[in-house]
Amino acid sequence: MPRGRGRGRLRLRAALAALAFTVPVLLGAGPGGSGETIPLAGREPGERLDVTLTQVVDPASPADPAGPADAAAAQVDDRLVAVRFRLENTGSVVYADSPVSCAHLLDSTGRRFAALNTPTTAGAAFxxxxxxxxxxxxxxxxxxxxxxxxxxxxxxFALNGGLADDVGQWSLS
Known part of the structure; x- marks a missing residue:
């Protein structure tokens, strides 16, 4: 269940993780990036990160307009959204993971979108x-x-490729 409701923080037990991805609980922060830091634990002892959502760019432009991202967007009337995170290893072990597989975006109808490693003009990708x-x-x-x-x-955002029990969530609405 949510803890720290007023601060836009959501921590879930393993049994509720799947539910959180299909029925989002939206908390506190506004569009553009909350600046809020959420401490998250991984599945292994000593795995801990402080994760901060610092910026949301909507729409984002592909870094190479002639590249595959632009061609894909042109085929299905889609847009790119770039989300900037700051990660700090607050644990006692080395953190090695792919932030792209750790992040998901939810829309207002509950649809869940996986992140991509598509470069945009918003800034450097992980x-x-x-x-x-x-x-x-x-x-x-x-x-x-x-x-x-x-x-x-x-x-x-959740460590271990998005599979850790701790899930940080920032509201964008």
């Missing part, structure tokens, strides 16, 4: 794998491909 020693930080964008009519509702 590399395929981010490796952080304890105390280390990284910042970058993940990109989502959404239908033009999709209204942004929330962004979620």
């Amino acid at each position: 590399p395929d794998t981010v490796t952080l020693d304890p105390g280390g930080t990284a910042e970058g964008f993940v990109t989502f491909h959404l239908p033009d009519d999709a209204a942004l509702a929330a962004v979620q």
Whole structure:
């Protein structure tokens, strides 16, 4: 169940994780990025990250307008949305994961979109794998491909490729 309701924070037990992805609970923050930091635990002892949503760019332009992202968008009347995260390893072990597989975007109808590793003009994307020693930080964008009519509702982030029990959620509406 939600903890820290007024701060836009959602932490779920494993039994509720699937429900959270299909029936989002939307909390607090506004569009553009909340600046709120949510501490998240991974599945292994010592895995901990402080994750901050710092910026949302909607719509985002592909870094290479002639590239595959633009061709895909032209085929289905979609748009790109870029979301910037700051990650800080607050745990006691090395963090190595793909932020792209950790992030999901929810629209106002409850549809869930997986992140892509599509470069945009919004800023630098995360590399395929981010490796952080304890105390280390990284910042970058993940990109989502959404239908033009999709209204942004929330962004979620969970360690271990999105499979950890702790799920951070920021409201975008």
